Amino acid sequence: MAVPPCYSDLGKDASDLFSKGYNFGDVKLDVSTTSAGKTGFKAAATSHGDGPDGASRRVSGSLELKREVYKNESKDITVTSKWATDNTVNTTLTANNFGLENNKVTLEGFFVPHSGKHSGKVKGAYKRPHFHMTDEVQVKSEGVAVSATAVVKKCGFYAGYQGTYSQYHGGFKDSNFAVGFAAKDFSLHTTCINHGSHVHGSLFHSVSSKLDLGVALRWAAGADGAHFSIGSKYSCCPGTIIRSKFNSDGELGLSYKQELNSNVNVTLSAQVDTKALALPSHRLGLGLDFCA
Template sequence: MYNTLTYGDLGKAAKDVFNKWYGFGMVKIDLRTKSCSGVEFSTSGHAYTDTRKGSGNVETKYKIYNYGLTFTQSGKLKASYKWDCFSLGSNFDIDFSEPTIYVWAVLAFEGWLAGHQMSFDTAKSKLSQNNFALGYKTADFQLHTQVNDDTEFGGSIYQKVNEKIETSINLAWMASSTNSHFGIAAKYKLGCRTPVC
């Protein structure tokens, strides 16, 4: 059974090479546990060493395997459904002054991926995000492109060279600017728990 990605997971492997192990000027913590009944609890947070400001998150996740449903409770209420070649999800921001509804869908076919994400601001009765993504994924290679609100454009390439080496290229630009962003990153595992980025 092919497990279709969520919209937030599209291009994640390339983003992780750039972001996951780089924490200059920052302290990160990520704790996870699972109860005997299958309920997952996770706590994460970060603090900047120069400003001493930080934030954190506590999340509870429960899966109903018979129906392919996952419920997550945090500052947002999330629900998602995954099937062989399709995944669908929604988030509801629990801010009663300005509640926002997020909806996403991803289709997969023979390694090709297409996704759409949008958010609706209920206080303003207005679509506040409209994002599209296309990509291709194999076991050791990923290509990802996205368009956010018809103004931000980007793409990434991820290659897992072998069990120890991962590489990534990232490119982004905005319609309102002539500037573009380009990056190359690599990760090398010295041992099972010691990466060098």
């Protein structure tokens, strides 16, 4: 019996069509490797901005270390530490299948050395056939926030709920509900956010092993109409992926990913404002990924 995805992954097939493979206005470099001692290292650097002059751009980066400190046939403990150029340090400890089978516990700490600001999170996940539950408790200097989600699924149909109570926001911050249907090559997803003030919907269809298509709709209370997007992903040959998307604002997105070899990938992307072709509002992006 299949376990449903967690709430945050509902409708992920469609959302990935519109988010993955695009880095408009940015130049990104990702380098990852694993040592003989099974410690993973990942370095990332990004030059952000749209303007041609250097003053309008900013550069950020991060270094991440990940190590599996314990593992047997069913249990494992992993520690991840990440430092970013904005001088933030994030450390995470994840334990799987300790105490209860099919459970996951995560301890996360966030620290800003130069300001002394810090926070912590405790996350849990429990999954069984047809059921997936998560919870999170975040502790900050302003107070405590508690979030919980639950997803049930039967015969392809699913329903999920997400709620957040925040002490420093003075009550319930989020109350979201999702329903949908997912099959092997098709999914339909709808989310009502904050008691229906926003409604998001998506449709995903895997036409073949090479072609995926998707449609996304967003509506907000008081808006004149809905915002829509259509997207596609085409694996024309081994190592080559072409993506495209177009939305109701007239923005056309294109992406081309090429696997140069087993360790190097390059991604080129562009966003064209079809309503203002003569204006310099178009954006380009470049991504390089090295993995050893």
